[in-house]
Amino acid sequence: MKNYLKFFVVFILTLTLFPLVFFSACDKESDLLGKVSELKSDAFYGESQNYKIKAGYGFSETPTENDGKVNATVYALSFKLLEKETDNATYVLSLDYGGNTFKSVFALNPVSNALCCSISIEDFTEKSFTVKIFCADASETVTLSSTVPKNAMDYKQAILSLEKNQKNLIDSYRDNNGNFTAELVARIIVKDQKPYWYIGIKSGNGNLKALLIDGVSGEVLAIREVF
Secondary structure: OHHHHHHHHHHHHHHHHHHHHHHHHHHOOOHHHHHEEEEEEEEEEEEOOOOEEEEEEEEEEOOOOOOOOOOOEEEEEEEEEOOOOOOOOOEEEEEEEOOEEEEEEOEEEOOOOEEEEEEEOOOOOOOEEEEEEEEOOEEEEEEEEEOOOOOOOOHHHHHHHHHHHOHHHHHOOEOOOOOEOOEEEEEEEEEOOEEEEEEEEEOOOOOEEEEEEEOOOOOEEEEEEEO
16 A cells, blocks of 8 residues: 555656646757847738839848857848839838838849838737838838738747757757857748748858748758858
8 A cells, every 4th residue: 555655646746747847848948049140030912003012021130240149130121112123213112100100212122133122110010011102293002911821930930940850950050068159040931822931050151051941840841051
């Protein structure tokens, strides 16, 4: 009887303590999440009679320094005006949000060869919103909606999945003390209604390891070295 009583007490203690140990381990945040120096966490698209616009929301380190550390970051909504690259007209975007009116002028981005602009804005959580495009004396309202499916991973889940599935790769960027010495770029991509995460690992020597991750399962689909 004493043996059964002892077993019962140990069993109850195990059930009581196990959740505490389990959740304590789960609460430990990966050090990789603090190494994201550039993020695009949401993507939007909208069109009206005369305009087609893509947009993205996230942050970037400002100023950018490829030193393995993440300093001050600035959140922004970035816009790309499609099919207007050859126009000589001036396009101005206006957004009303949080009781404020933000305006920005589209300019040609030499890298993407597209008309782009951005608005610095914190804590933007809208999944659908409207902007106005002004050109000369005319204006037009465009409604943009998120293109990211509801079942898509967020950037934290994508990074944790990468850390789990590519442990040897991640560990190759750690020093002798186990500190992660690189920076991460994370961008959501939606193609044919399917989400993907682009994760870039930037080392201090200027090399970039680019990975494409399935945005639902977390499976690594491709790895490429970029110099």
